[in-house]
Amino acid sequence: MQTILVDARFYDEIKGVWGREYRILPSYVSKLLAQPVCAHPDMTICSLGGGIYVCSPDSFSYYSRILADCNVKLVQGKTSLKSNYPEDIAYNVARAGKCLIGHEVFSDPVLLQIAKENGLLFYATKQGYAKCSSCVISENALITSDPSIVRSAQEAGIDVLKIRPGYVNLKGYDCGFIGGVCGLTQMGELLCFGDMSKHPDYIAICDFLKKHNVVLKDLKNKPLEDIGTILSIYA
Numbered sequence: 159m160q161t162i163l164v165d166a167r168f169y170d171e172i173k174g175v176w177g178r179e180y181r182i183l184p185s186y187v188s189k190l191l192a193q194p195v196c197a198h199p200d201m202t203i204c205s206l207g208g209g210i211y212v213c214s215p216d217s218f219s220y221y222s223r224i225l226a227d228c229n230v231k232l233v234q235g236k237t238s239l240k241s242n243y244p245e246d247i248a249y250n251v252a253r254a255g256k257c258l259i260g261h262e263v264f265s266d267p268v269l270l271q272i273a274k275e276n277g278l279l280f281y282a283t284k285q286g287y288a289k290c291s292s293c294v295i296s297e298n299a300l301i302t303s304d305p306s307i308v309r310s311a312q313e314a315g316i317d318v319l320k321i322r323p324g325y326v327n328l329k330g331y332d333c334g335f336i337g338g339v340c341g342l343t344q345m346g347e348l349l350c351f352g353d354m355s356k357h358p359d360y361i362a363i364c365d366f367l368k369k370h371n372v373v374l375k376d377l378k379n380k381p382l383e384d385i386g387t388i389l390s391i392y393a
Contacts, residue, residue: 160343161228161392165197165385168351172388175377176349183224183391186217190239191246194330198386200289200338201239204249204269207256208276209393212269214239214249229393235266247286252307252337255297257281257314259307260288281310289387290335295342296370301363303336319366321359326352327383334384341388347373352382 159181164172166184173182187197195201203213203221209230213221218234225232237248244264251260251269258273262282273280284306285291293301298316302308303323311318321336328334336357340350348367354360354376367374 160345160390162341162343162349163199163203163389163391165199167197168385172351176375180343185386186213186220188214188216188239190214190216190241192241192330194328195246195386198290198338198384199389200250200387201246202249203389204251204289205253205389206258206269206273206276206278207253210272210276211391212249212266212272214266225391228391230391233268233272235268237266237268244286247288250287250289252289252292252294252300253278254292254294254300254311254314254316257311257316259283259292259310259314261286279314281314283307283310287335290338290384292337293340293348294337295348295367295372299366299370301336301366317370319362321357321363325357325382327381334382336382338384338386339382341390342372343390344392346371347375349388350374350376350382351385351388352376352380353378354382356382 161181163183169184185197185199202217212233212235248266258280285304291304301319303321308320324333326334
């Protein structure tokens with residue numbers, strides 16, 4: 159059964175919806191981050207592919223315990239998170255295949271070194287919340303509303319669908335990001351916390367998913383909500 163990591167505050171709700179199809183695990187809740195994003199997986203842990211995950215120092219013990227039977231390699235990063243930008247973005251890096259997109263200056267050095275050792279290429283973006291802003295749907299395709307990520311992804315040879323910003327809820331902020339709403343599973347299913355048809359670019363999104371053989375599984379009649387990515391855990 160596919161394991162997915164979700165914001166601990168939405169664990170019960172998500173387990174009630176998808177618990178029979180997926181093994182659902184609650185994320186680490188960080189006391190170092192701002193309250194609206196303190197349990198967002200994409201703030202404390204990053205997937206580098208090949209079963210390698212890099213996480214913040216404060217979350218390492220927790221993730222070591224709950225991911226112990228997932229047959230993954232968990233590495234403790236060097237950067238301690240803080241509540242204000244840009245000191246909260248060290249692990250908020252998007253990966254599509256062998257390409258990483260993130261803010262090079264503030265990304266964790268351990269994460270960058272491991273990425274280099276494993277042949278990943280880093281593409282810098284001005285958008286510090288790169289993973290939040292990137293809905294990765296395959297090894298060579300993503301959806302975003304951020305022009306800086308569009309440029310970085312195109313430079314990397316990644317197929318990009320640019321959508322309109324907004325239309326995503328995130329309590330405490332004007333809006334959230336599309337990447338924080340979704341997560342791709344190993345089976346090629348894009349899990350979406352909310353009703354994607356509520357986004358004005360719904361038809362374009364569906365066409366793009368179909369182009370890349372991805373099946374949308376969203377929650378109908380529910381506003382789109384940024385919960386910090388639905389993160390697949392696999393070796």
